[in-house]
Structures are given as structure tokens and as C-alpha cells.
């Protein structure tokens with residue numbers, strides 16, 4: 001039995017850890033230790049994707065992909081007076097960054113606290129109170145008085161940072177913190193493997209924690225080439241807009257209404273439509289196992305499924321997403337019940353993916 005508290009503890013460990021894109025070492029170590037408990041083999045590739053392999057009855061491969069990186073910042077300049085300038089790693093808004101605390105990793109691997117300063121209202125010219133500086137004009141204050149002092153702290157251009165934020169409970173079943181996108185997906189994948197217990201799946205499971213999703217779905221593509229799976233399911237968070245100020249028309253995904261099975265995403269940025277056999281399979285599993293679910297039609301953003309689907313000779317891919325509010329901010333919020341139901345849906349799908357599903361997605365000779 002996996003409880004809400006188990007889910008919270010695991011998610012907290014993952015969410016609190018450091019891992020901006022291309023700097024996933026710390027979070028990767030936690031994932032490796034977890035995968036070792038449930039998998040027959042664990043490996044890491046040259047870019048740092050982690051593969052947990054759980055043997056099935058056959059060599060057919062079911063790949064699960066959940067990205068482990070988080071959005072972050074990269075220092076690009078140290079001013080003479082000791083302030084740091086930075087650029088975004090991944091999709092930030094100015095609102096989400098201003099007046100936050102950050103953790104910078106220095107060249108020795110130590111963590112250094114900084115703050116992104118904000119101009120006080122007392123000293124803001126009238127009419128400019130609502131104006132936000134652009135990210136390139138923001139700065140991090142690490143408490144140094146000069147460039148030399150910053151260098152003594154082991155900080156150089158190229159050092160990376162994430163928000164300083166630790167997961168905490170919110171109300172009865174919600175949690176809030178940073179990097180739930182996509183440590184929640186990783187947690188669901190790890191919990192799903194745990195839920196398998198002694199059951200042997202028909203397909204061999206490749207549970208992959210991917211790197212560099214936030215800067216262009218980089219890791220998942222390599223993993224897809226390497227594994228060459230029969231089919232793939234990507235796990236990520238999705239945008240819940242069930243909050244004040246958003247018109248009812250846009251409340252398509254809600255917290256607490258269950259995992260979201262992907263229909264499509266990407267919108268005008270280049271649509272991804274999930275493979276219909278995969279989508280229908282996931283719906284069938286949810287319905288017969290009585291797991292609540294919603295359907296995801298997301299108009300912005302995409303997931304590792306897009307990077308996997310069109311590799312090799314085409315890999316039928318779909319996705320399951322965990323509804324999350326305030327994505328890409330320091331107060332990302334989700335419902336632990338949704339997380340557990342996502343893990344359950346994934347775990348049951350691992351068991352039920354069998355010959356019938358494979359038959360639906362294979363190449364067909366017509367003549």
C-alpha cells in the first residue's frame with residue numbers, strides 16, 4: 001500500500017533537490033536510489049538520462065518518460081560591485097522571479113543563497129509601480145561588495161541557480177513548492193513501479209527519468225532512440241486554471257479530478273496529438289479500474305511525448321499529466337490524491353499493456 005504520506009515524502013525529497021536542465025546530478029542520485037529498489041537493472045546514458053528496467057514476460061518494451069530537470073537560472077555576468085546578472089534556463093515569467101530567494105551552486109558544488117532584488121515602492125517613480133523589469137535587467141544579490149568577493153565565493157559565469165523553496169502541505173491534500181513540474185511526474189513513475197510489487201508485466205518496462213526537457217525536450221529523444229520502445233507514455237504536469245480571474249471556459253483541467261490523459265497539446269507552437277490507440281488504452285484502464293480521469297487538451301507547452309513519438313519508425317506515444325496550478329513559479333500546487341491516482345493509472349497500465357494493445361499499434365501489411 002502506498003499512502004498519501006509516502007507520496008508526500010517522496011515528492012518532497014525530489015522537489016527540494018537541485019536540478020536545473022543539464023545540471024541534474026543531485027536529483028538523479030535520488031532517482032537512482034529509488035529505482036534500485038524496484039528495477040532489475042538501472043543505467044545512465046552519456047547525457048544523464050536514467051533508465052530503470054523492470055523485466056516483463058516478453059521483450060516488447062513500454063517506455064515511461066518523466067523529465068527530472070527543472071527551470072533555473074544561469075549566471076552570465078558578475079558586476080564590479082558584486083551583483084550577479086543572469087539568463088533564464090527554461091520558460092520563466094518576470095512575475096515568478098522578482099523578489100525570490102535563489103540557491104546558486106558554486107564551482108565547488110556548494111550552495112549559496114542569493115536574492116533577486118526588487119525596487120521598494122517608496123523609491124519607484126509615480127506611474128511605474130506596476131512595471132516589472134525584464135529578466136536581463138534583474139540581478140542577484142549574494143551579499144558581496146565586489147567582483148573579487150563573488151569570485152572568492154566560488155561563483156563564476158556559467159554557475160546555475162534554482163529557486164530556494166521547500167515543499168509544504170497546503171490544506172488537507174494539496175502541496176505547494178518549486179519544481180513540481182516535473183518532480184511530480186518522476187514521483188508518479190517511481191510510485192507506479194512500487195505499486196507493481198511482485199506482479200510481472202507482459203512488456204518490459206523502461207522507466208526513464210529524462211534530462212533537459214525544459215530547454216527543448218532534449219533527453220527524451222536520445223532515450224527513445226536508445227530504447228526503441230514498442231510504445232511510450234510521457235508523464236508531466238499540466239496546467240490547472242481552476243482559479244479566480246480565469247473565465248469558466250478555460251477551466252478544462254481541475255485539481256482533484258484525477259490524472260489528465262493527453263489528447264493534444266502544443267497549440268499554435270506545433271500541435272502534438274497523442275496516438276489514438278495509446279489514448280484509448282489509458283482511458284480503458286482508468287475506466288475499468290475506476291480511477292478518476294480528465295482529458296487534456298492543452299493549448300500551450302508540450303511534453304517528452306512529442307520528442308519520442310516521431311523517432312525511429314514512429315513510436316506510438318501518449319501522456320498522463322498531473323493537474324498543477326501556478327506552473328513555473330515558486331508556488332506550484334497540486335493535489336496528492338491526483339498524484340496517487342496518476343501512479344495507480346500508470347501502474348495498472350504497465351500490467352495491462354499486452355498483446356491486444358501491441359496488435360493495435362503494429363505495422364500492417366495491406367497487400
Ligand SMILES: [Zn+2]
Nearest residue numbers: 181182214328
Ligand atoms: Zn515545465
